[in-house]
Each structure stands twice: as structure tokens, then as C-alpha cells.
Amino acid sequence: MRVEIPKKSFAVVMHERGGPEVLRYEEVLTPDPAENEVLIRVHAATVNHTDLFHRTGQFFIQKDLPHVLGMDVAGEIVRLGDNVTEWSVGDRVVATFEALGRERNGAYSEYTTLPVAELHRIPDGLNYTNAASIGLAFTTAWIALFYAGELKEEDRVLIHAASSGVGTAAVQIASWAGAQCFAITSPVKAESLRKLGADFVLDRTETDLVEIVDKVTEGQKISLVLDLVGKPTLQESIQFIGRNGRIVCVGALGGEVAEINVMDLIMKNATVRGSFDTIRKEDFETILRLFADGTFKPVIDSVLPLREARRAHERIEAKMVSGKIVLVPELSSSRKH
Numbered sequence: 001m002r003v004e005i006p007k008k009s010f011a012v013v014m015h016e017r018g019g020p021e022v023l024r025y026e027e028v029l030t031p032d033p034a035e036n037e038v039l040i041r042v043h044a045a046t047v048n049h050t051d052l053f054h055r056t057g058q059f060f061i062q063k064d065l066p067h068v069l070g071m072d073v074a075g076e077i078v079r080l081g082d083n084v085t086e087w088s089v090g091d092r093v094v095a096t097f098e099a100l101g102r103e104r105n106g107a108y109s110e111y112t113t114l115p116v117a118e119l120h121r122i123p124d125g126l127n128y129t130n131a132a133s134i135g136l137a138f139t140t141a142w143i144a145l146f147y148a149g150e151l152k153e154e155d156r157v158l159i160h161a162a163s164s165g166v167g168t169a170a171v172q173i174a175s176w177a178g179a180q181c182f183a184i185t186s187p188v189k190a191e192s193l194r195k196l197g198a199d200f201v202l203d204r205t206e207t208d209l210v211e212i213v214d215k216v217t218e219g220q221k222i223s224l225v226l227d228l229v230g231k232p233t234l235q236e237s238i239q240f241i242g243r244n245g246r247i248v249c250v251g252a253l254g255g256e257v258a259e260i261n262v263m264d265l266i267m268k269n270a271t272v273r274g275s276f277d278t279i280r281k282e283d284f285e286t287i288l289r290l291f292a293d294g295t296f297k298p299v300i301d302s303v304l305p306l307r308e309a310r311r312a313h314e315r316i317e318a319k320m321v322s323g324k325i326v327l328v329p330e331l332s333s334s335r336k337h
Contacts, residue, residue: 003078003089005039006030011109012309015066017057020313023069023108025306031105033081033113040093040114043128044303045107046072046171047167047312047325048136049253053199054102055313062103064325069309070107070327071100072135073114074128084116092122094288096135097193098278106134108309110329120134120284124242130291130298138287138296139279141173141226141252146283148275149248153178156217161228162198163189165324167301170226171196176295182213182222189322196297210239221245231255234272238264247272275321299323305330 009030014022033039051069053059061067061248074094077087087093095118100106104113123130144166145151148327157174162165162183174181175197183198190201201215202209213222221242230252238260245268265272290296301323306310312325 003041005078005111007042009110010306011068011105011184012306012327013066013068014055017055018063019054020310020317022055023310023313025309028068028109030111031113033079033084035082036076036084036117037081037115038084038087038093039076039081039111040073041078041111042073042075042107042109042329044074044132045070045109045306045327045329046132046135047138047309047316047327048072049251049316050136051101051106052313052316059102061206063105068105068108068112069101070109070112071098071102072096073100073107073112073151074122074132074133075112078111081113082102086146087116092128092131093119094122094131094134094258095119096139108327109123110306117126120288122280123288125232126288126292129300129303129326129328130287132326133298133300134287135325137299138169138173139284140166140275141169142283142287143277143279144226144248144250144275145170145224147171147277148273149226149246151177151179151224155179156182156220157224157226158184158222158237159226159228160184160233160237161251162201163192163322164228164253165299166228166250167226168193168196168323169296171198175199176290179224184209192322196299210236213240220270224248225317226250229254231258232260233261233263235264238270238272239267241268241270243268243270249274297321298304301325303328 007253163185182195222240224239225247232254301321306329
């Protein structure tokens, strides 16, 4: 099977670090796959907070500029590199990994190259947009809950920033695992979290959340907290948990340097742990299967054309987003190949 590939295609390129205005939609040379790589025609790419951190310089891009962001991608293989035998042109694939959009050009493009070691087949019944939305959100939540948090069915799990991409993924995963799920969010987003499986939804503006949770649990306390916020919530997270409770820090949306009462931690024999790891291949396959059979639901704020990546970044920075923004290339079937 042969697919005609244009010599040039479009990508969103940053030539300097800075605000959303540094993202430029422009024509580039279509890349060639190296050995043990494939070239894919991108059908969907997800925008993550990580992309914003790379854009501004808060996270360091480990290659020279110009650079293409995006670490979540779904598409179809259109060319095989040398020594690729287990994949074929036309295969539908999804990928997310730390180097994509950081150490190598990422998914904000019509075409991108991927190592075969990072590919996963998209199951039948799962479209490209929904497959791309899994990426960083679900893998981060899965790693935090199972690898770092050692999630068990009997756990009472509390999730800060539960309406974020990672938060909505964590709600679904915790519910699927049989744990009791407490979600903290704004009131307007409460019903959507209940539909995703949250047992109790808490208004983040309440001043007595610890007392409310104590009442609901009849003094049993929370056994596992997923903290995506950092500075404003870490001490409160310690107050939520009971003896031998675990706190897993996944993000620092509210600030990186937090002050806590160490004695509270000691007296509860509790642990605070960071979560940053690579998901096992078999676990990613499990997530894909659960999406394909409808157990997990995509939480997508909007689908925008690739050329509007700048607007996607602006909306995220303005906190106007609930769920994921997915970028879809206006693939150039009308252009000459």
C-alpha cells in the first residue's frame, strides 16, 4: 500500500519562547522516519499544560529551536522507516511519551515521526479524537493512582482539581477500581463529575471541606489524596487523610513551594510522594480497551483546527477550559502532493 506524501506540510512552530503569540502556523518540510520509526499523518493532537510550560520556558525543551509542541497524538501510519516489520501503512496508532514535544518535534503538525516502541494500536470503535484525548491525562492519573498511590478497592480517594484533564481521568479510574471517590471542583462542574463516577462532589469554595468529608466518612478519613494543586492545598490534603494515609503530588497548578505542618504528617504516619513515571505498555492497552468498550469516557472541551493552537493556549491560560482541547489538522488533500 502506497500513500502519496507531500514534500511540505503545515505545523505550528515556535521560534522563540514566550506567550501564545510565539506559536506560528507555517509550512515546513515533511519529516522522514529514521530507522525503527514511522511517519504518521496526524488526525488529532491534544493540548496539555505541559505544552504551555515548554512554550514559556518553565520546562526546558531539550532540542534547538525552532520547535513543534505536542506530546499526545493519534493518526495513521503513512511511511515505514528501515527495520520496521511489525507495523503497516494504514495502521491506526496513538502515542504519548515524555520525549514527544520536548526532545523531538511533537504532534502540532500534519505529519510527525514516532519510534515504533511508543506506538499503540487504536482499537476498532475508537476514533482519533477520543484516542488522542487519552494521552497525558489518563496515563498521568493511572501512574499516580496505581504506581505511586497503590490504589486499592477499599480506598477512599480524594481528588483536587477534579475537573482538570488529569482530574476527570482520575475520577473515572478510581471509580472503575471500586474505590470511593471524592471530587473537589466548582459547583457548575459537579454534575459532570457525578456522571463520570464521583461518589461525592465538594465545592472548592467551601471553607470547611475537612469537616464535611469527616462527616461523610463518619470519621473514617480519606486514605489516598491526589493533589494536583500544590501550594494552596497540600496542608489541607494532610488534614483530609487518616492514619497511614497517602498523598500523591501530581502537579503544582497553584504553586510549587508549599508549607506544611510536619508534626501532622508524623502523627498520622502518613506519606507524601511525587508521581512521575512511564506507563507500562500493558496498562496503556488496558486504558485503550476500556475506552473502546465505553467504560471510560473522553472529556473534551473543544475540537479546534490545528491553525488555532494559539487560541487553545490562550483559553487554557484564561482557565476557560473543562476537559481537553484537541487540535485537528486541516489535512491537505486539496493540495498537490
